[in-house]
Every structure is written in structure tokens, then in C-alpha cells.
Amino acid sequence: MKDVIVFGPTPEPNGGVSSYIQDAFRLYGDCIAFIVDIYPGRKQVASEDVYRPTGKILFRIFKAWFFICKRKEKKLYLNFSTFNALALSFFLCLNFKKIYLTFHNGRIGKVSSFSRLFICLLNIRSVNFIALSDQQMDTLKLAGAKKIVKMDLYRKACILPIEERVRLFEKKLKNSSKITFMISGYPTHIYQHQQFIKEFFEWKKKGRNAQLICCLYGDDSDGILGNIRKICSQSAHIDLHEGLDRKRFRELLESSDIYVRSNSIDSYGIVVKEALECGKLVFATSVCRRTPGSYIFTHNRIQDVFCAVDNLCYGEAVTLPISDLPESFLTFPDVFE
Numbered sequence: 001m002k003d004v005i006v007f008g009p010t011p012e013p014n015g016g017v018s019s020y021i022q023d024a025f026r027l028y029g030d031c032i033a034f035i036v037d038i039y040p041g042r043k044q045v046a047s048e049d050v051y052r053p054t055g056k057i058l059f060r061i062f063k064a065w066f067f068i069c070k071r072k073e074k075k076l077y078l079n080f081s082t083f084n085a086l087a088l089s090f091f092l093c094l095n096f097k098k099i100y101l102t103f104h105n106g107r108i109g110k111v112s113s114f115s116r117l118f119i120c121l122l123n124i125r126s127v128n129f130i131a132l133s134d135q136q137m138d139t140l141k142l143a144g145a146k147k148i149v150k151m152d153l154y155r156k157a158c159i160l161p162i163e164e165r166v167r168l169f170e171k172k173l174k175n176s177s178k179i180t181f182m183i184s185g186y187p188t189h190i191y192q193h194q195q196f197i198k199e200f201f202e203w204k205k206k207g208r209n210a211q212l213i214c215c216l217y218g219d220d221s222d223g224i225l226g227n228i229r230k231i232c233s234q235s236a237h238i239d240l241h242e243g244l245d246r247k248r249f250r251e252l253l254e255s256s257d258i259y260v261r262s263n264s265i266d267s268y269g270i271v272v273k274e275a276l277e278c279g280k281l282v283f284a285t286s287v288c289r290r291t292p293g294s295y296i297f298t299h300n301r302i303q304d305v306f307c308a309v310d311n312l313c314y315g316e317a318v319t320l321p322i323s324d325l326p327e328s329f330l331t332f333p334d335v336f337e
Contacts, residue, residue, distance in 0.1 A: 033073045037050055102151075215241045
């Protein structure tokens, strides 16, 4: 039964939160009636199931609230990016019997007194807070949230066993010795793009035949984007892409052999799941829970990725641990029953 309204962003260019909302509709459209998107994007995903109010931000919020109030659905699922956004969620919640809130940026930062106040008010409305990781669960408890559940959106995703993906990688190497890596994310320090590129070049000095696809989105941070542009312009072995739509991003992901998520703090990393769905080998840092089937490495040991790839090339065992999913996480439909 389609009885849930999702409040969250869907605009292009490709990004983690937009992908999350689009995937929720793709995987669980049988229980989602509408998506309400107040975030403007350069390109919009055409869909009759997405309502996008226009105008300045306050007008968009008012239009969204008016639209939601007219709907017959009584369950609201809302993504928020900061605890201060809970003020908005409080007013949106007034017309619903059941409300579910998810913080979508991975690590939840410091919780202000202002945020604690709204959490107390939301507790009165019996709001359900959805945690996407154990760390989010702990932070929400400290912030005073009463009703908290842990959810995994991607339990329904079709992912090949890691043994099968290794076989596909080995089969590919018989036809071509070139290995294509891919990294992506914001040009900020936490993604460690520059560190990965440095280790990539060190590895290539050993005579390895490899190419790197680097996909970035969002504003520059501390000149990182400028530095990466300069490095890429001086090397034929790195392809830099910026602000891609999801279709083109997916094409590049499918053309790669290995996806690496080297972030130093929790950023959730929805693309890890996408890469696994594409049948790719995935290496991700241990800073948060990862989609099952990913090789896990310590964030300050990027060189371990290339050691593991060498092992795969020579038919040797990879000693890195492989992520698994705790059984305590609910699926998307479970949460809304």
C-alpha cells in the first residue's frame, strides 16, 4: 500500500543523498506514494511521483507544507542534513499520524541546546528516528531521542558474492592487464582524494598498468579541487569528472574494475552499494558500517588497497576483512509497518 510521503532531495548532479531518495523509490515504490523535493538542482529528474515547489526557499517550504496537508497519506519520511532542520520537520509533522526522521550525512555532529529542544517536542509527537549506523544510534540517544530504530535501505539490493566478483576480475585480467580504479565524492579533506592519488602514482611506479577515474561534485574546499585539477591535467592516467548526472556516473562506474571509498570519517557512502550492485570489487575504510561484500581497510593505510590488488593479480588471498551486515538492522518496509 502506498501510504508514505518522502520529504528529501532528488536533484542532479549525482550525489549521495539524491541517490538515496531515488533508490528508496526504485526499491520500495510499492509503499511510497510521493516524494516532496524542495531542493533546486541544475537538472531535475522527470517524474510524476515527485512534487517540486518553486520560488524562494520560504515559499517552497510553505507550498510543500500545504501540499502535504492536502494528501490522504498519514506517514511521513523526512531526511534532514542538520539538527537545526528539525525545526522544519516539527511543523511538517503536525498533519501526520506517523513520522520518521533520518539524518542523511553519516556522522552526526554536535547537538545544540536548540536541537535538543526540538527533539523533546518531537518526542511528544512520538516521532520515530531512523539510524543508518550504530554511531548515529548512539548520538540520537545522547540527544534525547526516545523512539529509535536502525534501518538498512539496501537489504533488497542484488549483490554478487565476493567470490564471484573476484572471478569476474580475474577473467577480465586475462583479456586486459589494465586495471581501472574509481573514486568519488566532495573535494574535501575527509575523502582523502589527494592521498589516494599519491598512493596510486607510487603503485604505478612499480610498472603497474592502471587508470584512475575521479568523480567530484560540490564546492571546492581549501583549494583541494584546484589541486586535483592541476594533478589531473598533468597526467594521462587520471580522468577527472565534475558534477555528473547519475546516468553518466553509473556508466563510468560500470566501466571501472575497482571502486575505493577512502574517507576518514563516516559519510555513509551509498556509492559503495552501487559499485557492488555493478559487480565491482570495493575497498572501503573502516570508519563506519559498510555494505556487505566490501574489503575493509584502515583510513590511514591506503597502501593496503594496492597490496590487496597485487594479491588479486597474482592469484593470492586478500588478507583484508570483508564487511558483513548485522542482523539487527531493519529493512525499509519493516520500519513503516
